[in-house]
Amino acid sequence: MKRFSKKIHTAFTALLFLGGSVAVFVLVSHMETRGGEALRERLQLIADEQVFEQQFNTLISTVNDTEEERTTLAGFILEDERDTIELLSTLDTIAKEQSVELTTRELRENEVEGSFNTLLLGYEIRGQETAVVRMSEILETLPYHGHVTSFVMDRNTDETTGNVTMTAKLNLELSIKKHDQ
């Protein structure tokens, strides 16, 4: 009986060790799997950061390399109201130099989607034919991003004196940078 009990004890101990080793194996495997997933997440994070860093460096490089060009191009866009007032004053000066009567018919800023709003300018130009045509060309070739949306010319000949005068109505649409940007 004593020998039988000893054998049972030995078998139980062996089974206990077996169970323990299996449990340790399962536990270690589970920890290994979890560690692997954590490793995957961290590697993904590192890869993302590397991509961000690379793109950031590229962007910085582009910004530095193109600064002069962008500054030049930005000069062809109306920046703010001060630029607008300066432009209007300049046009008045030019009109005076060109001996034409320049009347502002419309001046308003139109909200549009995107980075820029549009400044709507409507002018009526009166004067000698050549001067009016030249003034119209000047308005057409304003060194700002924009275009002429409509242009109407009306020639009037005085029957008594034979003087030819011209009236031109011109609408311009210029890009102006949004104030909130």
Next chain:
Amino acid sequence: MTRTVFKRSQGYQEQKLMNPAREWVIGISILIGIVIVAGVFDAREYFKYNSLASEIEGKTIEIKKYRHSVAERARQSFDARLQQFNQLKSQIPTVLPPVVLTASSTATTTPEVSSETQTEADAVDTPAVTDVVSEETAPTSTLSIGE
């Protein structure tokens, strides 16, 4: 009878629940099985994560590309436009502007004066249309873009 019983009792063999050789074989087999399973599992995990760093790619980020060619074309276009603008601006007319003699529909509170009575001489003496401009706010600034 007694002898027979005793004699037979000696014939009972003890039941061997534990056979050392057999148990060793079983134990070592289980051990080898565990080692093999663990080895396979570890090898699988090793190959799974060994090349992980090279397999994982970072997120793709959409960054607007700066198109040099477009910017250069725009700059050239604006430069040409600025040049043309400056050229037109510098062409000052030399002749005196005539008086606008067309009938006007503009309402006025001053006594109506027929424009047909004006002559060329009047045109010289009368403030020209340029003065209309000059009466407005005197501008002082000029375009300085690209200059």
